Amino acid sequence: MPVPFLGEGFALGASVCWAIGPLVAYKGVEALGTFRFSMYRFFTAALALFLIAFALGDVHLDNIRAMAYLAASGVIGVALGEAALFQAVFLLGPRRASLIFALHAPLTAVLGSMLFREAVMPLTVLGLTLAFAGVYAAVIFRAPTEKAGGVYHKAETVRLGFVLVVVALACQVVGALLAKEVVDEVAPFFASFMRTFAAAIAFFPVFLVFRGAPRAKANAHLHIVVVSALVSTIGGMTFLLAALASTEIVRAVILSSMSPVIYIFLMSVFRGERFPVAAWIGSTMAVVGAAMAVLA
Numbered sequence: 001m002p003v004p005f006l007g008e009g010f011a012l013g014a015s016v017c018w019a020i021g022p023l024v025a026y027k028g029v030e031a032l033g034t035f036r037f038s039m040y041r042f043f044t045a046a047l048a049l050f051l052i053a054f055a056l057g058d059v060h061l062d063n064i065r066a067m068a069y070l071a072a073s074g075v076i077g078v079a080l081g082e083a084a085l086f087q088a089v090f091l092l093g094p095r096r097a098s099l100i101f102a103l104h105a106p107l108t109a110v111l112g113s114m115l116f117r118e119a120v121m122p123l124t125v126l127g128l129t130l131a132f133a134g135v136y137a138a139v140i141f142r143a144p145t146e147k148a149g150g151v152y153h154k155a156e157t158v159r160l161g162f163v164l165v166v167v168a169l170a171c172q173v174v175g176a177l178l179a180k181e182v183v184d185e186v187a188p189f190f191a192s193f194m195r196t197f198a199a200a201i202a203f204f205p206v207f208l209v210f211r212g213a214p215r216a217k218a219n220a221h222l223h224i225v226v227v228s229a230l231v232s233t234i235g236g237m238t239f240l241l242a243a244l245a246s247t248e249i250v251r252a253v254i255l256s257s258m259s260p261v262i263y264i265f266l267m268s269v270f271r272g273e274r275f276p277v278a279a280w281i282g283s284t285m286a287v288v289g290a291a292m293a294v295l296a
Contacts, residue, residue, distance in 0.1 A: 007247025008294055011255035014239035019262035021232035023270075028224035034086045039207040040225045042078075042200035045233035049193035052234075058187035066182040067194055074195030077175015078237075079202035083210075085168035091161030098139050100165045104172040105257040106132045112177055112249035120250060123296035130289030131254050137282020138260040141275065176244075176253070184245040191245075192238040254293050261286045 029037045053059050060066065089097045109128060113120050175195075183191050243252040261283040267273040 005294070007243045007245070008251055008255055010239045010246060011243035011252045012258070014236045014243060014256040015258040016262055017231050017236035017239060018256075018259040019266055021228060021236065022263070023266065024231055025224065025228040028228060032225075033212050035083075035207050035210045036212070037225065037228075038082060038086075039200070039203060039211070040222075041229045041233060042196055042203055044225055045229035045237075046193060046197040046200050048229065049189055049196055049234055049238075053187065053190040053193050056187065056189060058190045060186045060190055063182075063185055066185045066191075069178050069182040070186070070191055070194035071198035073175045073178035074198035075202040076171050076178065078195055078199035079206070081168045081171030081175060082199075083203065083206045084164045084171060087210075088161050088165035088168055091157040092165060097161070097165045099136070100162070101169050101172070102132075102136060102139055102257075102260075104169045104176075105135070105253050107169070108173045108176045109250045109253040111173065112180060112253065115177060116180065116249060118248045118250060121296045124250060124293045127289045127291070127293030127296060128250065128254060131286050131293060132257070132289070134282045134284065134286030134289055135257060135260050138264055138279050138286060141279035141282065176249075179241060180244045180249055183241050188238045188242040188245065191241045192234065195237060195241075196233055251294055254290050258286060258290060 025037065025041075032040070050059075085097065085101060088101075106128065112118070179191070179195065186194075240252070240256050243256060246252075264273075264275055264279055264283055268275060
């Protein structure tokens with residue numbers, strides 16, 4: 001008996017994981033650096049995902065087509081996309097980079113519905129528009145107490161920063177579309193393993209170039225790496241792939257993109273951050289729009 005809104009539940013699970021992820025990872029990133037932390041996280045997640053898939057009997061080594069698509073999705077969408085986004089955030093700052101990168105969600109939804117010939121109702125389009133307008137408001141109107149870091153407002157870095165964030169956006173869209181093509185042919189944990197393992201292999205040269213020296217002993221922060229891998233990579237990626245396999249790409253993308261809204265709620269409750277009223281209005285718009293799109 002099919003479970004109603006199962007794919008939508010998976011997508012919300014991915015969104016929750018990606019909202020919690022930065023709260024878990026920030027100390028590890030601060031101590032190890034973004035590239036070193038990501039490299040450790042990729043390999044930790046890949047190993048754990050393979051063991052889980054093997055234990056469940058879900059290793060599909062005979063499906064070469066699915067493995068190739070998922071590996072390409074991991075290299076493009078995870079490794080290259082994350083490397084480009086890291087550098088874009090460093091050059092542009094998190095706010096400007098986030099505003100551009102957030103476009104990946106509506107682009108993925110629109111292109112995905114066209115490529116996979118999914119029927120989209122007018123109410124779904126309205127809900128999609130409202131949801132992403134709300135997400136944008138949630139991203140733009142951040143708490144004044146939120147800290148930022150990096151190299152900002154230098155004329156020589158702005159152009160490269162914009163190029164890199166557009167590259168990251170394109171990689172994210174292509175990676176999601178490649179995964180959607182085959183994700184229903186294999187189990188979610190094995191699909192996540194293929195993407196993460198391919199990303200780890202592809203990310204390794206980037207790590208060697210940009211790793212720098214750690215600011216603290218790695219052993220002291222391995223528990224953060226493990227928890228981050230569990231939440232962001234294993235949880236978020238597996239939930240997203242399960243959502244793509246279980247529901248239309250438009251619904252999966254809309255609900256998995258609610259992490260800024262969930263992040264605002266978490267930061268307000270657990271960190272005492274005071275966000276502007278406009279951010280809460282945007283969050284409400286996003287929730288209403290997502291509900292309209294899903295229930296249409």
